Amino acid sequence: MAASMWRKMRTYVSRKNIHRLIFDPQCAIFSMFLLLIAEVAVNILVIKKIKYTEIDWKAYMQEVEGVVNGTYDYTKLRGDTGPLVYPAGFVYVYMALYYVTSYGHHIRLGQYVFALLYILSLVILFDIYRKTKRVPPYSFIFMCCASYRIHSIYVLRLFNDPVAMFFMYVAINFFLRDRWSIGCLMYSFGVSIKMNLLLFSPAILMLLMVRFGTLKTLLHLIVCAVPQIVLAVPFLLENPVGYVVRAFNFGRQFFYVWTVNWRLIPEEIFLNKYFQTALLILHVTFLILFFVFKWRRLYPGVGFGILMKESPTALSPNQILLPLFTSNLIGMSFSRSLHYQFYVWYFHTLHYLLWSTTQPPIVKILVLGVIELCWNTYPSTVLSSSLLHVCHAVLLYGLWYSPDYTPNDKNLTATKVD
Template identity: 35%
Template sequence: MVPPRPASDWRRPWLSAYHLAFSLLTDPRYFYALSALVILGDAVLTQLIIRFVPYTEIDWETYIYQLELYLKGERDYSLISGPTGPIVYPAGHVHIHHALFNLTDSGNNLKVAQKVYAVLYIALLTTTCGIYGRAGGVPNWIVLLLPLSKRLHSIFVLRLFNDCWMSAFAHAAVLAYASAFDLLGTVLLGCALSVKMSALLYLPGLLVVLFKKHGLVGTLAHLAVLVSTQVAAGLPFLLHHPGSYLKHSYEFSRQFLYKWTVNWRFVSEETFLSQWWARGLLAGHVAALVTFGLCKWCKREGGAWAVISGGLRTPWRRPEGCHVTSDFTTTVLFTSNLIGILFARSLHYQFYSWYALQLPFLAWRTKYPLPSSKLVLLLAIEYAWNVFPSTLVSSATLCVANAVLVTGVWFGYPEEISSALSVDRQKTE
């Protein structure tokens, strides 16, 4: 006769499963294991979206039409246009869509295009998990938040916006900088900038990172590399119509349409289109960056003037006393990007891809109490980006939430979280 099993035996598999799940969610040693599961799950989800959710045409046909003009020999940017308007992006955009043109049967095979963008999205998600892992300071379970954005999936595989390429290159650049592959990071950021000018939002924070790591001469060398990538990308147009190319691909004075704005719907159209409003936003943007630079990003070294004077004394090497970690690099670059988004002249729906996967990281660089308050902040931002068309409430919610997040980083951990946490512990002991 078989003796009865002890009551504890049947609970053993459940306890083991519980301990495994708990370790995956909380133990830093299992961060990449959980990330791999999230990436795999999101890859399946993305394929299901492609299979069951209808594609919506917005700009793909225009991209392809503009590319066809290029293939026919047109090199004057002012003469390259499409159904939804003229080309307003640097030439990296053209080269990417040249490759897509060949892969998708002259742009006609949308399923192939969607699969390419699905791979691009998973590459972005993988890179983001790598950034979080390198920087640290976030719980493992935070990666579960990354695949939850309905709008982000739509931007990639249901709309095929070129912002996706800029975001993927920019995140790859952040990972390279955080991993101390700075030259690679600059080349990748140059690739992002060659697709869309919005990559410049990282530049103020990047100057701080590079100056503290390489000094004045090293920073200027990286800027030279960044410029060189733009020359290389735009060469087919610069050789023939340089003025036209520079005017239309890097157009800082571009006027946006009020009907598409996501962030400023709560102001009148007259205000939105006015020059004083644009100048006010630019002034706010510059002021916020300068304030972070002077008061936060160099605080550990004794202030910005100490870093700058040290760098000028020894221009060929890093300023004395400067130590740049992966955490600092990621926090500063993400914050620089967020500040630019807060003060953007206008945000369109595809622009959410610029920072959607950075938001959980930034929320955990605040000191807002309890994870629930941070989750509410993230939910408010996701809500605002999913209201179409934008409303007074949704746009105000987005602006307030972005401002609250910037403020939270200011009063939280604007440099790096690990050393700040140790200081906080010492103060409480």
């Protein structure tokens, strides 16, 4: 009997099966499981062996402490790094962390909370990637253990960016399950923590119109709006103008010293309003170009217009993810400034985007490596900023010619709604 079991094991662990476990997207679950176990160990090791560096945690605690002490006027809430500039959801999340970590003093406990957040985020991301059946298992190594900067953002810095992105990926997972109302609710919670999630909003609006038509899209937009109002009630009652101006300040000026993407230009140009306006125009232009010439091809038979009809079928994973992740990438590519913690805004989507192009695997891995190098160069240099823009350009070029935009792509077949 033992010999029989040994023969079965040898048959399973054959060269062909090993090849599939490494390269076949259908077999990604095995590598995902192993990487999750590895990541638990890596996060514990990082927390124990690498020194925590204070950047924003103390300021976060000071900001929410003002609310704890009864201050609901947003214009009076501030920390060492400046005024509170995040929406109300941020206050509630970090107020919970304030109490969990003994008023912000037990930082090590906070690090373990963020390690748990990291693992939960990976579980959700792996579930998303599992549904796409697109990305080969070996690429997940570059998503997990290979990125120092991402681990730093989570467990060494405790930024709010990973919290916002967690809700974004939860929302996407609901979208993939055709549960758009709950997805919109989760998306709105994410926006209430940090506004960067608005970079996904053009694609979300388009997807809602395609799936539900005009009238039901309006209902879903109301679902998105309700949490923003409910969470902000105490602050709106105290000083509504102050809350809106501070929490949703789209005109905030960034510091040149922290920029990752624009070190290649002089500071006077970086701060110039005309330069910032030009970036906004480019951002909108690329969104329009992708919508008109590419994204609409993903939905054959859909009549785009102001008054659209509800679709009888659910959207496939790639019909959902490709516009969402591309919309976010376009926003990142033409951002006024990218700070180091912003890397988490798109890091976990890069693998899907690259494997949606026809670039050779070596080019995809090279792009991932160069992007990682750019985000780990501190302070940024002319070379690192330039290389980052080159990588973004390569990605956008590859996505423009993605085979997904051919009408007969089997990956884009819609599925019947249960």
